[in-house]
Amino acid sequence: MTRTALSGWGRTSTSYADVLSPNNESEIALTFATSRDVIARGLGRSYGDAALSSGGVVLSNRELSGIGPIGADGVVTVGAGVSLDELLAQSIPRGWFVPVTTGTRQVTMGGAVAADVHGKNHHVDGSIARHVLSLRLVTPSGPVTVSPEIDAELFWATFGAMGLTGVLTSVTLRLTAIETNQVLVDTDRLANLDAVMSAMALGDRDYRYSVAWVDCMSRGKHMGRAILTRGAHATKDDLDASSLSSPKDAKLFVPFDAPSGLLNPLTVRAFNELWFRSAPRHEEREPQSLSTFFHPLDGVRDWNRLYGRRGFLQYQFCVPDRSSETVVAAVDLLSSSKVASFLAVLKRFGPANEGPLSFPLEGWTLALDIPVGPSKLPDILDRLDELVIEAGGRVYLAKDSRLSPEKFAAMYPRRSEFLAVKERIDPEHQMSSDLARRLDLVGK
């Protein structure tokens, strides 16, 4: 069998595996009967090596499709391979939105659960786990349905485990009711990081959705200048004319790999400047479409190619509230080392959930895209890891491609609890991925 070349969204490395697309549970069970190093993969939006298994078997979940009827209470069962885009196309016209959404609609429900994704509303609504009623997954020991009532241990271990507890086949979740396809957005331009952090700490509780885009390349008194956008779903009364049409596909795309040096400190700085100046100083209740507000990344298809052949990585960490100065230290470290970084995303997190490998914890999260290239970058990120560990924080596995196993263990102190669950459902250690091997999460 010829192996298929795969990579993560950051395209930093190519991995070869046998790729199968099972369309039912018995086909997945059959794979476990004959194969090792098995991992599920959705639309490949995790940035690093979470959905890669070199020399192993990668199970595409895209044939596990199907969207059930949406109940009057918003409860729906969808196949793990259904993308948010596909689900929203069905649900928005009926007045339902996903309870949590990533910055792109191009993720599958299975992937969303595996990463325990969060959105701009984490400080109010938590991560996707809070809205999931039950999961169906095929483990190496067989298919199971899990929920907070049935095998709660496995249910919670699955959120944030990046697919290592089995192959998800369907997800039952509760959607959020909406009256229109618009969001009313307040925008503020803030001169530096202190200003934006205090605005968020004081005001975020009044908004369901909140996010700030931070410029990590400006220095001095403008270090960490930011644009803060916050909003809530518009009701019918808020708008003169309302509609519930679903989002459109991207019209723009990147047809080929850009040269690797295209995104360098100079061009990124220019972009950040332009972008910062084009935002209004202060604006209230501006109606924006759901896709403009929630899915800015979907405007340009294959945008990851802008980073060229070498690829890029995303560094996303969270720290508890008591360590908010770590956010400042991180932005300072990045801006002083002149690593080219596009606008970073700053958000507040609400309380953590019960998942031993779930990423969010109450406090702050910062995410930045960085092109791979500068030889000092690995050391800079290793230093960031240390800052994050000292602060009692962690990095997000859905974005990670370079963490060491020791630092992972320091960031996720409940690692052994997770491994105990994995040992129970996967005694032969058949579930694995390049990320699992890198972070020592396969089991021994």
Added chain:
Amino acid sequence: MENAFGQPQTLIVLGGTSDIARGLTKKLAAARTHTVVLAGRSQSLLDEASQEATTYGAATVDTVVFDANDVTDAGRVVSECFDKVDDTVDLVVVAIGLMGDQFEKEDDATLAGEVATVNFSWPVAALAETRRRLVAQGSGRILVISSVAAVRVRRSLYLYGGAKAGLDRLCQGMADSLEGTGVRLQLVRPGVVRTRMAEGLPKVPFTTDVDEAVENILKGLANGDPVIWSPPILRYVFMILRHVPRSLWRKVMDR
């Protein structure tokens, strides 16, 4: 598993006591490499090198002794190294070399044959077994230390240069054979490096010390260059030197 920066977690070095190999092992251990297996000729030198790897952060270091004159033993050596790693092998470095005094060896059948065996035949046999194991694994990298002496062979170093040339060309073909397997082979062509092996060589331009050569190799590992030159400018220098007429080549290189 290696990470996005091409930093390996597990490492096998064939010829692990050479100066370049030791410099590289130290740097890799300081970054991400936790498991190292060093293979070499002398147990005492291996012990020294493994002590060094541990100091720089490797958690597990093991050694294998071999004689690079015995081609029939190469498969066993590589197998033993893989078994000792007992995990995904991320990087195999082939850093075996024998130079010595050309003029003492060129008219001696035994000594001349030995240069060819150590620099060519043994590495080829070891690469065959390495290739088989890594392809089965579906990932990993092979880094072969060649030499600029292989690019154009010169009179005063034709035994070493010729054997390295054979290895260098063979590896280019092997690298192509690995397309689509998940395994990569990268060649390193250093100029003169101030090492024990190079003692007594005439002073030439673009000579580097070990640390500089190691830095260039690390950069090559990170960006995946199929051929890593050290210093990088030699890539362009040899574009010209490759085509210099022989009479001039003899005069310039073998003064």
